Amino acid sequence: MIPSLLMVSIVVFLFIHLIPGDPAQIMLGDLATPEQVEQLRVEMGLDQPVAVQYGKWLKNLLSGDMGTSIFFHQPVGSVILSRAETSILLSLMTLFIIVVIGIPVGYLSSTRYGTRTDQVVSGLSMTFASIPTFWLGLNLMTIFAVKLHIFPTSGFPSIVDGGSIANLVYLILPSITLAAPNSALIIRLTRASMLDVLKEDYVRTARAKGLAEHLVNIKHVFRNSLNAVASALGFTFAALVSGTVVTETVFSLPGIGRLVVDSILRRDYPVLQGIILVIALIYMLINLLVDISYVMLDPRIQHGTGSTK
Numbered sequence: 001m002i003p004s005l006l007m008v009s010i011v012v013f014l015f016i017h018l019i020p021g022d023p024a025q026i027m028l029g030d031l032a033t034p035e036q037v038e039q040l041r042v043e044m045g046l047d048q049p050v051a052v053q054y055g056k057w058l059k060n061l062l063s064g065d066m067g068t069s070i071f072f073h074q075p076v077g078s079v080i081l082s083r084a085e086t087s088i089l090l091s092l093m094t095l096f097i098i099v100v101i102g103i104p105v106g107y108l109s110s111t112r113y114g115t116r117t118d119q120v121v122s123g124l125s126m127t128f129a130s131i132p133t134f135w136l137g138l139n140l141m142t143i144f145a146v147k148l149h150i151f152p153t154s155g156f157p158s159i160v161d162g163g164s165i166a167n168l169v170y171l172i173l174p175s176i177t178l179a180a181p182n183s184a185l186i187i188r189l190t191r192a193s194m195l196d197v198l199k200e201d202y203v204r205t206a207r208a209k210g211l212a213e214h215l216v217n218i219k220h221v222f223r224n225s226l227n228a229v230a231s232a233l234g235f236t237f238a239a240l241v242s243g244t245v246v247t248e249t250v251f252s253l254p255g256i257g258r259l260v261v262d263s264i265l266r267r268d269y270p271v272l273q274g275i276i277l278v279i280a281l282i283y284m285l286i287n288l289l290v291d292i293s294y295v296m297l298d299p300r301i302q303h304g305t306g307s308t309k
Helices: 002-016 023-028 034-044 050-062 076-111 116-130 133-147 165-198 201-208 213-242 245-250 256-266 269-297
Strands: none
Touching: 002 050, 002 269, 023 034, 050 269, 076 116, 076 165, 076 213, 076 245, 076 256, 076 269, 116 165, 133 165, 133 245, 165 213, 165 245, 201 213, 213 256, 213 269, 245 256, 256 269
Protein backbone atom coordinates (compact mmCIF):
# COMPACT_ATOMS: atom_id res chain seq x y z
CA MET A 1 0.00 0.00 0.00
CA ILE A 2 2.83 2.39 0.81
CA PRO A 3 4.50 2.22 -2.66
CA SER A 4 1.06 2.49 -4.27
CA LEU A 5 0.20 5.60 -2.26
CA LEU A 6 3.57 7.12 -3.15
CA MET A 7 2.94 6.57 -6.85
CA VAL A 8 -0.57 8.00 -6.51
CA SER A 9 0.82 11.11 -4.81
CA ILE A 10 3.34 11.68 -7.61
CA VAL A 11 0.79 11.21 -10.40
CA VAL A 12 -1.84 13.35 -8.67
CA PHE A 13 0.60 16.17 -7.93
CA LEU A 14 1.93 16.29 -11.49
CA PHE A 15 -1.43 16.06 -13.24
CA ILE A 16 -3.10 18.64 -11.02
CA HIS A 17 -0.33 21.13 -11.77
CA LEU A 18 -0.92 20.59 -15.49
CA ILE A 19 -4.48 21.93 -15.15
CA PRO A 20 -4.71 25.35 -16.83
CA GLY A 21 -5.27 28.29 -14.50
CA ASP A 22 -3.39 30.16 -11.81
CA PRO A 23 -4.68 29.78 -8.21
CA ALA A 24 -3.18 33.17 -7.30
CA GLN A 25 -5.01 34.88 -10.15
CA ILE A 26 -8.27 33.16 -9.19
CA MET A 27 -7.92 34.19 -5.53
CA LEU A 28 -7.19 37.85 -6.34
CA GLY A 29 -9.68 38.21 -9.17
CA ASP A 30 -9.47 39.83 -12.57
CA LEU A 31 -8.80 43.30 -11.14
CA ALA A 32 -5.47 42.30 -9.56
CA THR A 33 -2.27 43.64 -11.06
CA PRO A 34 0.47 41.30 -12.34
CA GLU A 35 2.67 42.45 -9.45
CA GLN A 36 0.05 41.44 -6.89
CA VAL A 37 -0.44 38.06 -8.55
CA GLU A 38 3.30 37.41 -8.63
CA GLN A 39 3.68 38.40 -4.97
CA LEU A 40 0.96 35.96 -3.95
CA ARG A 41 2.55 33.22 -6.07
CA VAL A 42 5.82 33.73 -4.19
CA GLU A 43 4.03 33.64 -0.82
CA MET A 44 2.28 30.40 -1.80
CA GLY A 45 5.47 28.86 -3.20
CA LEU A 46 3.98 28.48 -6.67
CA ASP A 47 7.02 30.17 -8.24
CA GLN A 48 9.28 27.27 -7.26
CA PRO A 49 9.96 24.23 -9.49
CA VAL A 50 7.32 21.49 -9.38
CA ALA A 51 9.82 19.01 -7.89
CA VAL A 52 10.56 21.39 -5.02
CA GLN A 53 6.85 21.97 -4.43
CA TYR A 54 6.21 18.21 -4.40
CA GLY A 55 9.06 17.57 -1.97
CA LYS A 56 7.75 20.14 0.49
CA TRP A 57 4.20 18.86 0.14
CA LEU A 58 5.26 15.23 0.67
CA LYS A 59 7.33 16.15 3.72
CA ASN A 60 4.36 17.92 5.29
CA LEU A 61 2.08 15.06 4.30
CA LEU A 62 4.23 12.51 6.15
CA SER A 63 3.86 14.64 9.29
CA GLY A 64 0.06 14.63 8.94
CA ASP A 65 -0.23 18.05 7.31
CA MET A 66 -2.04 17.98 3.96
CA GLY A 67 -1.65 21.71 3.55
CA THR A 68 -4.02 24.65 3.69
CA SER A 69 -6.94 25.18 1.36
CA ILE A 70 -6.39 28.06 -1.05
CA PHE A 71 -10.11 28.89 -1.11
CA PHE A 72 -11.29 28.08 2.44
CA HIS A 73 -8.07 29.18 4.20
CA GLN A 74 -8.41 26.14 6.49
CA PRO A 75 -6.40 22.93 6.91
CA VAL A 76 -7.20 20.49 4.14
CA GLY A 77 -7.99 17.77 6.68
CA SER A 78 -10.66 19.95 8.28
CA VAL A 79 -12.21 20.78 4.92
CA ILE A 80 -12.42 17.10 3.95
CA LEU A 81 -13.80 16.07 7.35
CA SER A 82 -16.52 18.71 7.10
CA ARG A 83 -17.79 17.00 3.93
CA ALA A 84 -17.00 13.40 4.89
CA GLU A 85 -19.98 13.01 7.24
CA THR A 86 -22.51 13.43 4.45
CA SER A 87 -20.74 11.13 2.00
CA ILE A 88 -20.08 8.36 4.54
CA LEU A 89 -23.63 8.35 5.94
CA LEU A 90 -25.09 8.44 2.44
CA SER A 91 -22.84 5.57 1.35
CA LEU A 92 -23.70 3.43 4.40
CA MET A 93 -27.44 3.94 3.95
CA THR A 94 -27.17 3.19 0.24
CA LEU A 95 -25.08 0.07 0.89
CA PHE A 96 -27.67 -1.14 3.42
CA ILE A 97 -30.45 -0.82 0.83
CA ILE A 98 -28.29 -2.54 -1.80
CA VAL A 99 -27.61 -5.53 0.49
CA VAL A 100 -31.21 -5.84 1.68
CA ILE A 101 -32.57 -5.78 -1.88
CA GLY A 102 -29.77 -7.04 -4.11
CA ILE A 103 -28.71 -10.26 -2.39
CA PRO A 104 -32.17 -11.72 -1.52
CA VAL A 105 -33.62 -10.86 -4.93
CA GLY A 106 -30.56 -12.26 -6.69
CA TYR A 107 -30.86 -15.43 -4.61
CA LEU A 108 -34.54 -15.74 -5.53
CA SER A 109 -33.84 -15.20 -9.22
CA SER A 110 -31.13 -17.89 -9.34
CA THR A 111 -33.27 -20.47 -7.55
CA ARG A 112 -36.12 -19.74 -10.00
CA TYR A 113 -33.87 -19.85 -13.05
CA GLY A 114 -35.79 -19.84 -16.33
CA THR A 115 -39.16 -19.15 -14.72
CA ARG A 116 -41.34 -16.07 -15.09
CA THR A 117 -40.02 -14.79 -11.76
CA ASP A 118 -36.45 -14.95 -13.06
CA GLN A 119 -37.42 -13.16 -16.26
CA VAL A 120 -39.26 -10.38 -14.39
CA VAL A 121 -36.34 -9.87 -11.99
CA SER A 122 -33.82 -9.78 -14.86
CA GLY A 123 -35.95 -7.30 -16.79
CA LEU A 124 -36.39 -4.99 -13.80
CA SER A 125 -32.67 -5.20 -13.04
CA MET A 126 -31.75 -4.12 -16.54
CA THR A 127 -34.30 -1.31 -16.35
CA PHE A 128 -33.05 0.15 -13.07
CA ALA A 129 -29.42 -0.29 -14.14
CA SER A 130 -30.17 1.84 -17.21
CA ILE A 131 -32.02 4.69 -15.47
CA PRO A 132 -29.84 7.83 -15.03
CA THR A 133 -29.49 8.75 -11.37
CA PHE A 134 -30.23 12.45 -11.97
CA TRP A 135 -33.55 11.57 -13.67
CA LEU A 136 -34.54 9.16 -10.92
CA GLY A 137 -33.51 11.60 -8.20
CA LEU A 138 -35.50 14.47 -9.70
CA ASN A 139 -38.61 12.32 -10.05
CA LEU A 140 -38.35 10.96 -6.51
CA MET A 141 -37.93 14.51 -5.25
CA THR A 142 -40.95 15.71 -7.24
CA ILE A 143 -43.22 12.90 -6.03
CA PHE A 144 -42.21 12.32 -2.42
CA ALA A 145 -40.90 15.77 -1.44
CA VAL A 146 -42.76 18.35 -3.51
CA LYS A 147 -46.16 16.68 -3.99
CA LEU A 148 -46.53 14.31 -1.05
CA HIS A 149 -44.34 16.23 1.43
CA ILE A 150 -43.05 12.98 2.95
CA PHE A 151 -39.34 13.74 2.72
CA PRO A 152 -37.27 16.95 2.62
CA THR A 153 -36.37 18.25 -0.82
CA SER A 154 -32.65 18.90 -0.35
CA GLY A 155 -29.75 19.65 1.99
CA PHE A 156 -28.47 17.77 5.02
CA PRO A 157 -28.12 19.33 8.49
CA SER A 158 -25.08 17.83 10.20
CA ILE A 159 -25.69 15.23 12.89
CA VAL A 160 -22.22 15.61 14.36
CA ASP A 161 -22.48 19.39 14.82
CA GLY A 162 -25.26 19.29 17.38
CA GLY A 163 -27.86 17.87 15.04
CA SER A 164 -30.31 15.04 15.54
CA ILE A 165 -30.17 11.51 14.15
CA ALA A 166 -33.58 12.28 12.71
CA ASN A 167 -31.70 14.31 10.09
CA LEU A 168 -31.00 11.01 8.33
CA VAL A 169 -34.42 11.46 6.74
CA TYR A 170 -32.71 13.96 4.40
CA LEU A 171 -30.63 11.10 2.98
CA ILE A 172 -33.45 8.62 2.29
CA LEU A 173 -34.29 9.83 -1.22
CA PRO A 174 -30.61 10.22 -2.25
CA SER A 175 -29.92 6.72 -0.89
CA ILE A 176 -32.76 5.22 -2.90
CA THR A 177 -31.55 7.08 -5.98
CA LEU A 178 -28.06 5.61 -5.66
CA ALA A 179 -29.25 2.17 -4.55
CA ALA A 180 -31.47 1.56 -7.58
CA PRO A 181 -28.75 1.01 -10.23
CA ASN A 182 -26.29 -0.55 -7.77
CA SER A 183 -28.91 -2.99 -6.43
CA ALA A 184 -29.50 -4.10 -10.01
CA LEU A 185 -25.78 -4.84 -10.33
CA ILE A 186 -25.72 -6.91 -7.13
CA ILE A 187 -28.89 -8.77 -8.16
CA ARG A 188 -27.36 -9.80 -11.46
CA LEU A 189 -23.99 -10.63 -9.89
CA THR A 190 -25.56 -12.75 -7.13
CA ARG A 191 -27.69 -14.56 -9.68
CA ALA A 192 -24.77 -15.21 -12.05
CA SER A 193 -22.45 -16.36 -9.23
CA MET A 194 -25.02 -18.78 -7.84
CA LEU A 195 -25.79 -20.17 -11.29
CA ASP A 196 -22.06 -20.85 -11.78
CA VAL A 197 -21.84 -22.68 -8.46
CA LEU A 198 -24.98 -24.70 -9.24
CA LYS A 199 -23.00 -26.41 -12.03
CA GLU A 200 -20.32 -27.71 -9.64
CA ASP A 201 -19.99 -31.42 -8.94
CA TYR A 202 -20.30 -31.07 -5.16
CA VAL A 203 -23.75 -29.52 -5.62
CA ARG A 204 -24.94 -32.52 -7.60
CA THR A 205 -23.39 -34.79 -4.98
CA ALA A 206 -25.25 -32.99 -2.18
CA ARG A 207 -28.52 -33.42 -4.03
CA ALA A 208 -27.76 -37.07 -4.73
CA LYS A 209 -27.31 -37.63 -1.00
CA GLY A 210 -30.87 -36.46 -0.45
CA LEU A 211 -30.13 -33.05 1.07
CA ALA A 212 -33.12 -30.72 0.91
CA GLU A 213 -33.03 -28.25 -1.98
CA HIS A 214 -33.13 -25.16 0.24
CA LEU A 215 -30.21 -26.50 2.30
CA VAL A 216 -28.23 -27.15 -0.86
CA ASN A 217 -28.88 -23.61 -2.04
CA ILE A 218 -27.98 -22.00 1.28
CA LYS A 219 -25.06 -24.12 2.54
CA HIS A 220 -23.35 -25.05 -0.71
CA VAL A 221 -24.45 -22.64 -3.44
CA PHE A 222 -25.11 -19.28 -1.79
CA ARG A 223 -22.17 -19.35 0.61
CA ASN A 224 -19.68 -20.31 -2.08
CA SER A 225 -20.91 -17.55 -4.39
CA LEU A 226 -20.43 -14.73 -1.88
CA ASN A 227 -16.79 -13.97 -2.69
CA ALA A 228 -17.65 -12.16 -5.92
CA VAL A 229 -20.56 -10.37 -4.25
CA ALA A 230 -18.39 -9.23 -1.31
CA SER A 231 -15.79 -7.85 -3.71
CA ALA A 232 -18.45 -5.92 -5.65
CA LEU A 233 -20.00 -4.53 -2.46
CA GLY A 234 -16.61 -3.33 -1.22
CA PHE A 235 -15.77 -1.38 -4.34
CA THR A 236 -19.35 -0.14 -4.62
CA PHE A 237 -19.00 1.43 -1.17
CA ALA A 238 -15.70 3.07 -2.13
CA ALA A 239 -17.27 4.41 -5.33
CA LEU A 240 -20.23 5.77 -3.37
CA VAL A 241 -17.97 7.66 -0.96
CA SER A 242 -15.97 9.27 -3.73
CA GLY A 243 -18.19 9.49 -6.80
CA THR A 244 -21.74 10.63 -5.99
CA VAL A 245 -21.35 14.14 -7.38
CA VAL A 246 -24.49 13.96 -9.58
CA THR A 247 -26.75 12.86 -6.74
CA GLU A 248 -25.15 15.31 -4.33
CA THR A 249 -25.79 18.09 -6.83
CA VAL A 250 -29.43 17.11 -7.42
CA PHE A 251 -30.18 17.01 -3.68
CA SER A 252 -27.78 19.85 -2.72
CA LEU A 253 -25.78 17.64 -0.38
CA PRO A 254 -22.44 18.92 1.01
CA GLY A 255 -20.43 15.80 0.20
CA ILE A 256 -17.02 14.79 -1.09
CA GLY A 257 -18.13 14.56 -4.70
CA ARG A 258 -19.22 18.20 -4.89
CA LEU A 259 -16.08 19.26 -3.05
CA VAL A 260 -13.94 17.59 -5.75
CA VAL A 261 -15.71 19.45 -8.55
CA ASP A 262 -15.62 22.77 -6.68
CA SER A 263 -11.91 22.32 -5.93
CA ILE A 264 -11.18 21.72 -9.61
CA LEU A 265 -13.05 24.85 -10.64
CA ARG A 266 -11.32 26.92 -7.95
CA ARG A 267 -7.87 25.44 -8.69
CA ASP A 268 -7.67 24.54 -5.01
CA TYR A 269 -4.71 22.20 -5.44
CA PRO A 270 -4.18 21.22 -1.77
CA VAL A 271 -7.81 20.15 -1.25
CA LEU A 272 -7.95 18.24 -4.52
CA GLN A 273 -4.68 16.42 -3.78
CA GLY A 274 -5.83 15.58 -0.26
CA ILE A 275 -9.18 14.20 -1.45
CA ILE A 276 -7.64 12.00 -4.13
CA LEU A 277 -5.10 10.58 -1.66
CA VAL A 278 -7.86 9.87 0.86
CA ILE A 279 -9.96 8.18 -1.83
CA ALA A 280 -6.96 6.09 -2.93
CA LEU A 281 -6.39 5.04 0.67
CA ILE A 282 -10.07 4.10 1.04
CA TYR A 283 -9.90 1.90 -2.07
CA MET A 284 -6.76 0.17 -0.79
CA LEU A 285 -8.21 -0.44 2.68
CA ILE A 286 -11.45 -1.80 1.22
CA ASN A 287 -9.46 -4.07 -1.09
CA LEU A 288 -7.60 -5.36 1.96
CA LEU A 289 -10.85 -5.92 3.89
CA VAL A 290 -12.37 -7.73 0.92
CA ASP A 291 -9.36 -10.04 0.74
CA ILE A 292 -9.71 -10.76 4.45
CA SER A 293 -13.43 -11.42 4.03
CA TYR A 294 -12.62 -14.16 1.51
CA VAL A 295 -11.11 -16.20 4.33
CA MET A 296 -14.18 -15.67 6.50
CA LEU A 297 -16.55 -16.60 3.69
CA ASP A 298 -14.46 -19.51 2.39
CA PRO A 299 -12.08 -21.04 4.99
CA ARG A 300 -10.42 -23.12 2.26
CA ILE A 301 -8.55 -20.07 1.01
CA GLN A 302 -5.00 -19.72 2.34
CA HIS A 303 -3.54 -16.28 1.78
CA GLY A 304 0.07 -16.28 0.71
CA THR A 305 -0.02 -19.71 -0.91
CA GLY A 306 -2.86 -19.33 -3.38
CA SER A 307 -3.92 -22.91 -2.62
CA THR A 308 -7.03 -24.47 -1.13
CA LYS A 309 -7.41 -27.33 1.28
